[in-house]
Amino acid sequence: MKKKTRSFFNWILLAGSTIIVCLFLGIILFDIFSKGLSSITWNFISALPSDGMTKGGIFPAIIGTILLTFITTLFAVPFGVACAVYLNEYARPSVLTNIIRASIRNLAGIPSIIYGLFGLALFVQAFKLGTSVLSAGLTLGLLSLPYIITTTEEALKRIPNSMREATLALGATQFETIKDVVLPKALPGILTGVILTLSRAAGETAPILFTGVAFYINGLSTSINQEFMALPYHLYMLSTQHQSIEQVRPLAYGTASVLILLVFMFNIIAFYIRFKHRSQD
């Protein structure tokens, strides 16, 4: 009997913990979606904020986040993939390779606010890009770099060596092998990693705080050397800075819903690519 109660207790401990973890997600999604989904109308998605941001939509924030993510992609993806290709295809085990790998792992552990400081010092001040979408996008690009490198390298590792050897044996140079065989074959894996990384970048707030995000812009500015509105910052602003904080709560919930839906959409696309790729193999 004693053993049975103990076993029961252990079972509760493990299953209970798991249930609590699931509940966390449940509560987050339930609270945000139950109060936020009703705010999402076509007008909310497509209109400019109006009446001192107590009415209207979040269109500029959506466009800002898309533009920002676009710049992050343009900067971080070529760089990250190139670095992963070097590590997986060219680099021999050496001190230098080890240092590069250690740097990447440590870069991934640096708090995002420190990337914000670095972006401020480097892009805003040293490169004189000012506070702008460009500075913020580049900062997020730096933040994303280690993740893109790691996930791309994993995708490259899954390509069997026999494929490379076959191509090389046919007389192709190493670059041709990479360009024509390895990368196309690894593409779904790379894409999955890139999309997941970008979904993280799109939700980041701390690195863009000092590098270009604005509270409000009275129109739709798509110029990359100007400040911008972004969904996560808009949510922060609506929930802590706005003057009629209670009146705009529905807007804040709506913004949170849109942000989470956007991030989940990225994730679902990534999972779809991964799933489709696996079932092809």
Added chain:
Amino acid sequence: MSIKKREKTDWVLKQLFKATGLVTIGLLGGIFIMLIYNSIAFFANISPIDFFTGAQWDPGSAKGNYSILPLLASTGLVALGSMLIAVPLGIFTAAFLSEFAPSKLQAVLKPIIEMLAAIPSVAIGFLGIVLVGPGIAKIFGIQNGLNALNGSILLAVMALPTIVTISEDAINAVPKSYREASLALGANKWETLFKVTLPAALPGLIAAVMLGLGRALGETMTVLMATGNASAIPRGFLDSVRTITATIAIEMGEVPYRTTHYFALFAIAAVLFLITLSINLLGEFFANRLRKFHA
């Protein structure tokens, strides 16, 4: 294209790829140099003794008090609280996932944990304001729920996916033969789990906790929104606290470049950087031990 030309292209591109590798070293070095350079400028004005032993962070005051202690205490308190919540939950969940959950249940639970990891920190901070804060105020009968406890709960939620995923890998890495030997000796599945499998996975579990802790220490938006940001040394979990990250977020925009206050923010960032770096290195050390152990 002639062979020569092709080979030349090949060589050039190889160097180009190599350069990107060097850029990552440059990036880490650049961040480090930026922090150190600005910190030195700060310590030229304020003595390190005041910085590490003073009791106040109040750059606005006439005297200019720059002590990192209240910020460190706040950061430590919130992170400690989050680990108290997240470590048992995370490890037990990982044990459940890898040892007991049928594969169909696993297929449901894993995406749930990945989804939890995907939720932006600002959304979690928002819930700290609208849901957790009022809840804490009600339960403890206090007026305002924006305090260290609130931050700890939210950071626990954010650190959980990291802890669960890495712990699960660690538990899975324990060879099957260990379990089989234990069961063959007459131990039941619980004794096997708590006395054989988990201890064998310990280095990996420590690595998981370290990485989760690194995430909690470095998180900005959640604590900025949910902890109340009072810069006195906290007396308990129900006090408002102000972490290093929140202080940087609040004050960086306000300071004129290249003033003592500006440098001070880099100095506290440098301290944070060194803390997270050593925690990550420690985590990596334990992860490597696990790998060697089972190799």
Added chain:
Amino acid sequence: MKYFFYSLLVLLFSCSQDNKTIKLKGSDTEVNLAVQLAESFHGINDDVFVSISGGGSGLGIASLLNGTADLANSSRSINDKEIELFQKSGIPIDSFIFGQDAIAFVVAEDLLIDSISITELSGILSGEFSNWSSLSLKNLPINIYGRQSNSGTHDFVKKKLGIDFSLYAKEMNGNAQILEAIKADNSGIGYVGAGYVTHGGSKGIKVLPVYLEKNQQAISPLDAQMIAAGKYFFQRPLFQYYMASSYQKIKPFLDFEKSEAGQKIIQSAGYYPVK
């Protein structure tokens, strides 16, 4: 690869656009007003964008100094230290007063106190009094909800009373959060721009009229006549600072603020016009 170059082209094109965005940063008190002004301004002049950020008066002035803002909203006048910094970097600046603000001290509606003196306020905010029992009949600990040091309101109250704030004062991210906290906390006291009370809904809170000495009339920050007469202790001009060199760029927006339509917006937002 092709797409990559196309996207680069798009980027280059957007780079070459005219620089017609006015970056306005600073005072959290003024930010909502600025948003409303900018919104209406867009209706009149839609080829000039205004991008607005809050964060505090200090932030605005620092941004001006750092070159990341064209126009700095400030609810306090620029201080000596800042003047020195501007001189050091050789940036001549100008200022413009576009309205007046009064600071309201707010408490929960059910706190048994109807007005407050300057000395009492000093005692409370500096942490000298930690309990309401000496001022009101309730035996409750006092919770102070203030702003961060980058706030002009924080600075203004501190200077006006000649105190240092209690270290246990909670530093909220903005006026709105203070009101929110006071509503929930029947032992709290906080300060916000009067515009926040009139415009943000004053359910559950009350504004304390302030008096200088005993037997003097307590004056409310919501009393437009008294403000116009300059009688309220915590009233202040709302400044906008800008680099003298960028006057041409921001002129259209300043003109709009001065115009009848602009002044109307300022008044309806709960602020007071310049005499």
